Every structure is written in structure tokens, then in C-alpha cells.
Amino acid sequence: MPSTTGFSIHAPLGLEALNSADTVIVPGYEPGGEPGDEPGDEPPPAVLHALQAAASRGARVVSVCTGAFALAAAGLLDGRRATTHWRAATELAARYPQVEVDPVVLYVDDGRVATSAGVAAGIDLCLHLVRTDHGADAADRVARRMVVAPHRDGGQAQYLQRIAPPSGTGLAGTCAWALERLAEPSTVRDLARHAGWAPRTFARYFLAETGTTPLRWLTAQG
Structure with missing residues (x-):
């Protein structure tokens, strides 16, 4: 898979991995889709169906940064509060008006669906999920290993232009x-x-x- 920053990512598993995953995390991506797609194109139907199926069977579905566009396209954010990178919040709200977009917070954990702001906020969210699943001590150990704060206060408002x-x-x-x-x-x-x-x-x-x-x-x- 080519990335937007010039290097490739090797994905050893396909969408079938979502059939047994307990947590599915969608990373940030260009909401236009594959290179050459028209801006505004949604992810392929197979991706949307896989996300919907995972959520339906009870898997936790998470997005980092603009990964929220994939969850919204799959209908998983309908009627939910969600966030994304502040630069993309207006577009997310315009494209999916049924989503309650909050551009100020670092992340939103809405039970089985969670979304985060920019890439660093994705780390905040993942530490929150570790804390939820395994306790504060485990999250603190991960944070120390990564040399990041185990919990950050505040939100995106300080970065709004x-x-x-x-x-x-x-x-x-x-x-x-x-x-x-x-x-x-x-x-x-x-x-x-x-x-x-x-x-x-x-x-x-x-x-x-x-x-x-x-x-x-x-x-x-x-």
C-alpha cells in the first residue's frame, strides 16, 4: 500500500482479519480514497461492509484522525458524537450531517465506537483504551515506554487557526x-x-x- 508520505506499508492480512478482531482501528487516510479517485469518494463497498459486520458482531471500532471518514461512510457514527483532525472537522460535518462532530476534543469514546483527532491524539485514545481494558498501571507502563504523557488534558482548541x-x-x-x-x-x-x-x-x-x-x-x- 503506498502512503501519502512516500513509503509503502505492507499489510500481511486482508479484510478477512476483521472477522475475528476484537478491536478494529482505522488509521488516517486521504478521504478521497485510492490514488486517482475523485475527491469525496467513499471507501470501497467491501471495506464499508467489513466495518459494518465487525461492529454488528460487537467488535470495538476505532478511528485515528481522518479515519473517522471511513466510520462515517459505513454509518457507524450516525447519531453519535465524534471527532477528527480540526482541519477536517468542517468537511466531516458537511459530508455526514447525521454525525455530531466535535472539533475541540482530543478523542471521543462512545462505547463500542471511538474516534480521535490528529495522529498524536490517536496515541491519547489508544492509551485510554489500554487503561479501560487493562487498568491505569498498564497504560502508565506503555506511556513510559513511549515517553509520552499517560493522559493529556485540554483539546484541539489551542490549535485552531x-x-x-x-x-x-x-x-x-x-x-x-x-x-x-x-x-x-x-x-x-x-x-x-x-x-x-x-x-x-x-x-x-x-x-x-x-x-x-x-x-x-x-x-x-x-
Whole structure:
């Protein structure tokens, strides 16, 4: 398998390995799929079916970074809170609106399905899974061997490049409209109505785009 960074990865097993795996981890990948695919193409049906089958029989399914796009394409994140790298959060929310994308946290453990932010956050999530399965002592030993923190506080917010939607996005007009009316009370429903979106969808997109909620953003402008 060619990687995007110039080296190849040897995979000795195929999708049949998912038939008996207790935990399936999908690493980060280019959401466009195989080289030459059009951007936005989902993983091949065989991959999606294998992920769905593994989840159906009770396997734990985990994603690192943009691996969340594969879980979302398989329908495994529908109605769930999930995360991915902050740079891809807006795209994940736009492509799969049934997923509650949280672009701020390092990882989300939603029972049998777990997702993480960037690559380093994948280490945080994996240590969390070791801690869950084998206890804190085991996770601490792994962390010491890797020379990483056994647990990190905080989230992705410190890495976000934007604190307000830039011009040209779907939120820019509504934000400008809100700024002109700071003296008047505004709700998420008011902002969503101006943008032409359902309130919940608007709030999810706003969080993915800015790293904060609409009302916190409004409060900060006051």
C-alpha cells in the first residue's frame, strides 16, 4: 500500500482479519480514497461492509484522525458524537450531517465506537483504551515506554487557526448580520433562521468552523 508520505506499508492480512478482531482501528487516510479517485469518494463497498459486520458482531471500532471518514461512510457514527483532525472537522460535518462532530476534543469514546483527532491524539485514545481494558498501571507502563504523557488534558482548541468564520464561508453573512445587532438579544434559532439552516445543524457547523458555540462567540464580541 503506498502512503501519502512516500513509503509503502505492507499489510500481511486482508479484510478477512476483521472477522475475528476484537478491536478494529482505522488509521488516517486521504478521504478521497485510492490514488486517482475523485475527491469525496467513499471507501470501497467491501471495506464499508467489513466495518459494518465487525461492529454488528460487537467488535470495538476505532478511528485515528481522518479515519473517522471511513466510520462515517459505513454509518457507524450516525447519531453519535465524534471527532477528527480540526482541519477536517468542517468537511466531516458537511459530508455526514447525521454525525455530531466535535472539533475541540482530543478523542471521543462512545462505547463500542471511538474516534480521535490528529495522529498524536490517536496515541491519547489508544492509551485510554489500554487503561479501560487493562487498568491505569498498564497504560502508565506503555506511556513510559513511549515517553509520552499517560493522559493529556485540554483539546484541539489551542490549535485552531480561526476564531471566527472568514469571509467567503457560509457563516460569514450571518456573523456580519449578528455583529450589526449586538445590542439586540439573539438566539441560535435567530442565527440559524438567517442562515437558512436548522438550529442544530447550524450550531454543529458553527462549532466545527470556529471551535466555539454561537452564543459563546456572540458573548465574546460584546
